[in-house]
Amino acid sequence: MTRINKKVKISGFIISLSFLIYLGLLLCPNFLFANRHKYKNFDIYSDRKIPIEIEDVLTEVLKKLKKSELYESTDKFSIYFCNTQWRLLLLTRNPNVGGLVNQGLSNNVFIRESEIEKNKIVSPTKGQEIALVEERPLSYFLAHEITHSLQTKIERFMHITTPKYIVEGYADYIGKGSLFDFKKYQNNFKNNHFTMNPATGLYNKYHLIIAYLIDVKGLSFREVVKQKRSLKEIENELKNENIKMYK
Ligand SMILES: [Zn+2]
Numbered sequence: 001m002t003r004i005n006k007k008v009k010i011s012g013f014i015i016s017l018s019f020l021i022y023l024g025l026l027l028c029p030n031f032l033f034a035n036r037h038k039y040k041n042f043d044i045y046s047d048r049k050i051p052i053e054i055e056d057v058l059t060e061v062l063k064k065l066k067k068s069e070l071y072e073s074t075d076k077f078s079i080y081f082c083n084t085q086w087r088l089l090l091l092t093r094n095p096n097v098g099g100l101v102n103q104g105l106s107n108n109v110f111i112r113e114s115e116i117e118k119n120k121i122v123s124p125t126k127g128q129e130i131a132l133v134e135e136r137p138l139s140y141f142l143a144h145e146i147t148h149s150l151q152t153k154i155e156r157f158m159h160i161t162t163p164k165y166i167v168e169g170y171a172d173y174i175g176k177g178s179l180f181d182f183k184k185y186q187n188n189f190k191n192n193h194f195t196m197n198p199a200t201g202l203y204n205k206y207h208l209i210i211a212y213l214i215d216v217k218g219l220s221f222r223e224v225v226k227q228k229r230s231l232k233e234i235e236n237e238l239k240n241e242n243i244k245m246y247k
Pocket residue numbers: 144145148168171
């Protein structure tokens with residue numbers, strides 16, 4: 001074996017080993033979190049003391065999840081509050097993220113620094129509230145991310161196999177629950193309001209489309225995934241159609 005070949009082999013081994021260690025960390029990060037609280041279907045971990053108000057937040061999350069056809073009462077969810085920046089970065093690879101599930105690899109939910117007592121996440125921009133804080137409390141972020149874990153019941157790597165408007169739209173549809181207003185979203189969509197631009201990091205347009213397909217068209221989420229209709233086609237339909245069927 002030449003010296004270069006040997007070096008390549010060693011580098012390959014080190015890279016594979018690092019990947020396996022990192023994967024193990026994503027699957028079982030419990031040892032990084034000193035605090036734990038169990039409640040109903042949830043196993044909560046945090047690097048800070050967990051206030052009892054978490055139970056009110058989780059009751060709200062459960063109420064949202066029960067609206068999903070993917071939810072089963074036997075489901076268990078592990079949630080990790082990463083209040084410290086390095087933990088969030090290590091487990092999500094994004095310092096600005098609200099929450100994340102490494103879909104397909106693990107169903108663990110990672111959430112950024114939060115004020116659990118206030119049912120809020122802390123904005124990555126110091127001194128500022130997060131966008132649309134009224135309809136996106138902490139319970140929204142938790143239910144949104146848990147929905148991504150539930151989506152793996154249909155397809156393990158749904159975020160790769162399925163259009164983003166379906167994956168994110170449904171997570172928002174379950175995440176926002178009753179805080180969603182179809183007419184308001186529809187008007188914002190017709191007026192090209194900035195909240196309808198997914199480039200802002202908001203999934204309102206996708207949420208509207210999923211609400212249209214499920215609540216107006218009467219499809220199940222599984223049917224939406226199966227059909228995988230083109231986003232443009234549904235957008236045109238939504239612009240032209242005078243929707244009266246919405247309850
Ligand atoms: Zn998402």
